[in-house]
Amino acid sequence: MDVRVRYAPSPTGYLHIGNARTALFNYLFARRHGGSFIVRIEDTDVARNVDTGVEDQLSLLRWLGIDWDESIDKEGGVGPYRQLDRLEWYRHYAEALIESGMAYRCYCTDEELEAIKREQEASGADRFHYPRRCLDKPEQDAPYAIRFKVPDATRYAFDDLIKDTVTFQSEDIGDWVIMKRNGIPTYNFACAIDDALMKISHVLRGEDHITNTPRQLMVLDALGFKRPIYGHMPLIVDKDGRKLSKRSGSVLQYISQFKERGFLPEALFNFIALLGWSPDAKAEVFTPGALVERFDENRLSGSPATFDAGKLHYLNHQHIQRLELDEAVALCRPFLESEGITEDKDPAWVRELVSLLQERLDYGAEIVDLYHAFFKGPFTLETEAREFLAATDGAATLLGDLKGRLQALDTFDADAIKQAIKQAGKATGMKGKQLFMPVRIAISGRMKGPDLPRMISLLGRETVLQRVSKTLDTLE
RNA sequence: GGCCCGUUGGAGAAGCGGUUUAACUCACUAGCCUUUCACGCUAGCAUGCGCGGGUUCGAAUCCCGCACGGGUCACCA
Structure with a gap:
């Protein structure tokens, strides 16, 4: 069987971590099995579509390292790939269902529907089913929707790739709308038709x-289409076990937000792949390519995946460590620039700064915090540091000696500084x-920090001498 | 409320009836390394798999009930 899978976003918003996960697993599955990955745009909610929605999402997908074989920009013989461009298909199949008696026109207005629902609620019913009021109504010259006539006493069971057998009874489902009054199909109808026509496996x-x-099974069965194999992945939940939503506290959840904060696409790819899936390995840090090789749908989990920001930071940290210095500089520079930190600095200085801090970086934007922590902030002695100095005999003499040596240095680079410190010690x-x-x-007012000689060099002679003098003052 | 899904340590998660004294990873703690921190390395961290029954020589693994959590019940996707 040819493996053909799809990711079907609706352009009603930005790329969310949950959607990205769906795209990613379909991508992994396709690549692992040498199949095709299709991106289909489900834009049937005309009112909620966002103008830039499609392009925003596609470009972020590309950024993540997910590419596709067929979509609106890549014809594969079963297009178009935008549902609003496929209306004739949906209309054709809806008419076919009406003719065969498996669907019917419904002339009920929103007000009437609302009244029916209120009535059913008042009667204490568990299910709010459309009462088939229009089932045998003659065709009239009025706006109508088309409803699917749900078969009586039918069992809909399917072998889910992840959940095993899942069963539903037709009694639990009321006659639902397949074509809206505006002539546009509803999601479940368009989705089923497209999956069939696009030969989704x-x-x-x-x-x-x-x-x-x-x-969707009802539609497929009614039209004589082959059913694809379904696999339902667990939800991504927040710390409280709730589906990730706008209300999930401070958790970042849009891909663009991670990009803006300096997370690496390969780290995000790695992190998302671990949401509901686990590798058969003793490690968790993988490149996208390694994940494609390792992917195994049998290891998809059935229980909810918790979004763990700590793990994301860890993975991003690991991927940052694997970066070449030039790449790390490219990651960090935008954040330094937007803070004005690089204004009076030459490229070598920036390079050295990143080189010094790369190993403690969780994400790109953090370079700014680290810069301020070690280089910028107002110079004051921390309590513990002041006590250490006070308890160290000869500290003042040492600093005085070092100050002279630093002043006399020809070149203020890390090697020379290191020698000066050693000589002062001697x-x-x-x-x-x-x-x-x-x-x-x-020099820093603190007990901890990056490699000292390099830090001193980066700080610059003027600042360093000022700080030493100030420290000396407090010792008197 | 009906229907559907889930429940293993602080967190993710492996486990698919018997070499499991419950992998591995994050976090945490301790030690080592280092001028400090970070990095790295080593060790520790569930007498227990939501609860109660049952099946079996044997169950985290199968069955039933209960509890809890979540999802879904639109002319949204």
Whole structure:
């Protein structure tokens, strides 16, 4: 069987982590099995469509490293790939269903429907089913929707790739609308028709679609189409176990937000692949290519996947460590520039800064925080640092000696600075922690930080001398 | 409320009836490394698999009931 899978976004918003996950798994599945990955645009909700929705989502997909074989920009013989361009198909099949008695025109107005629903609610019914009021109505010259006539006492069961056998009873589903009054199909109808016409072999989607499946099966069966194999992936939930939504606290959930904060596409790809799936391995850090090789649909999980920001940071950190210095600089520079940090600095300085901080970076934007923490913030001695200095005999002498040496240096680079520190140590009899810690404190005010000589060089002679003087003042 | 799905440590998660004394990863803790921090390495971290029954020589793994959590019930997708 030819593997053909699809990702079917609706251009009603931005690329959400949940949609990205659906796209990613379909992509992995297709690539793993040498099949085709299709992106179909489901734009049948005319009122909610956003102008830039399609292009925004597609470009973010590309950014993530997900490409496709067929879509609106790549004809594959079963197009068009935008549902509004396929209306004739839906109308054709809807008419066919009416003719065969499996669907009927419904002339009820919104007000009438609303009244029916209220009535049913008042009567305490569990199910709100359309009462087939228009089933035998003669054709009239009035706007109408088309409803699918749900078969009586029919069992709709399917072997889900992830959930095993899932069963629904037709009694639980009322006659639903397949074509809206505006002549546009509803989601479940268009989706079923397109999956069939586009020869989709497997449908991998979120579990929130599981109750849509019986409706789609009805359409497929009624029209004599072959059913694809379905696989419903667990929902992505927040820390509280709820489906990720706008209300899920401070969790970032749109792909663009991760991109803007300096997360790497390959790290996000890695992270998303772990949402509801686990590799048969003792590691979790993988490149997209390695994930394609390792992907195995049998290892898809059936229980909810918790969005764990800590894990995302860890994975992104790991991927950043694997970056070449030039790549890390490219990742960080925009954030430094937008903060004005690079204004009076040359490229070599920026390169050295990134080189020094790369190993502690979780995401690109963090370079700014680290810069401020170690280089910029107002110079004050932390309590612990002040106490350490006060308790170190000869600290003042050492700093005074070092200050002179730093002033005299021809070139203010890390090597020369390191030599100066060592010489100062020799001259004053200080070494090891007794030597480096007072220097670190005098220069940064803190007990911890990046490699000292390199940091001093980056800080620049003027700032360093000022800080040493200020520290010396507090020692008197 | 009806229907559907799920429930393994602080978190993700492996496990598919018997070499499981419950992998692996994150977080956390301790130690090592290092001038400090970070990185890296090592070790520790569920007497227990929502609860109660049952099937079986044997169950986290199969069955039933209950509880809890979630999803879904649109002329939205």
